[in-house]
Amino acid sequence: MNVKQSQQLPPSTSEHPNYGLFQNLLYRDGMLFHRYPLVTTDANKLEDQAQKVLKPTSYNYVAGGAGERATMDANRLAFRQWKLIPRMLRPAPHRDLTVQLFGKTYATPILMAPVGVQTIFHEDKEIGLSSACAEIGVPFILSTAASSSIEEVAQANGSGTRWFQLYWPRDNDVTLSLLKRAKENGFTALVVTLDTWALAWRPADLDGGYIPFIKGVGNQVAFSDPVFREKFLKKYGAVPEDQILQASQEWTSDVFSGASHGWEDLAFLKQNWDGPIILKGIQHPEDAKLAVEYGCDGIIVSNHGGRQLDGAVASLEMLPEIVDAVGDKLTVLFDSGIRTGVDIMKALSLGAKAVLIGRPAIYGLAVGGKLGAKQVLQGLLADLDQSMGLAGIHSIAGCNRSVIRKVHYGGDSKSSN
């Protein structure tokens, strides 16, 4: 058996999936067979491992942030400021990781965050990652800025759960077409990203002169869209593939033009999407209240992993206030800065119903393709499962404010917890 095969966990068929078993498997492989994890299990080494295999432009794209990365740092520091308070002598042979979201049961409280242009990290791209997610029961959120089409990802994800993330075109015909394709291809929820209607000042990409979609990479959802294609053909007398620069310009000026939609425009999405609508990029409690007022089903408290407004507050910092303001009226999800299973526990304990995993899974994808990303996600679930056990918590409901406390020791942004 080679290293790759050794890390394939048999799918759990038991009534109580035991995510912690993945840890035993890694020990067993090392001790008995001298086979070691394909991707490091150390959250603080993962980025460096990915850097070794990525082109500098791709590495800068994923690891970089906006401005002087103050918000990226803040995201990590905020996790350091919360500590868990474990309970003892509360045996729990199995932890129940299931959560209820929008009336459905999900096996675990993690989802794969929408991450664009995955082809620049590994040839397995969205196809591999969405298929890995299906194998381990983690919902996959497909980015509008993907390097694979809606239809290709639906096929790869098969019977898995998939949501569609909308970068919201100003052209309503194109928007309608994207929503229709998403619906027809089994995407059950719509994530509307609000914080990226223009790209931020990102020095690492600016210094390297790098932005993939100017040359068409990451525009596959648009270029495969029948309405976008028809309009482009009418205007330029060519299909997007034959005039990539022009087509890319046409698309990006529609979605990342610097012209944001307004709250009242949400009515259009509500009229044309019959599943849950979740707003991504909420940081202010007043915006969370507006999300309720405008009839949204959920929000993702997120600052886009510190890639947009530098100097913005850490997402974790705002989470409790937002949960207090709207947590009983809509579903609050969270991302930005999650690196370990313990981080997941902290976000859940502060009131998030589930969390999105971003960069760690992409580093896994870079290092080991589909299998690498799968290993990172399985590792996070194993860590979550074991850490809940060690804290005396039996189910996700046990992650609540009674088990967490804000402290003031300081700390550095490099460390995890």
Ligand SMILES: Cc1cc2nc3c(=O)[nH]c(=O)nc-3n(C[C@H](O)[C@H](O)[C@H](O)COP(=O)(O)O)c2cc1C
């Ligand atoms: C390379 C990269 C591409 C991203 N692309 C998208 C995207 O297309 N749509 C979106 O809503 N968010 C996108 N995000 C943001 C993630 O969904 C998520 O909010 C962020 O990664 C969370 O921060 P973390 O990875 O540091 O935990 C992207 C993030 C990265 C790192």
Ligand SMILES: O=C(O)C(=O)c1ccccc1
């Ligand atoms: O880089 C990002 O953070 C992002 O959201 C994005 C935007 C456009 C294309 C690809 C990714």
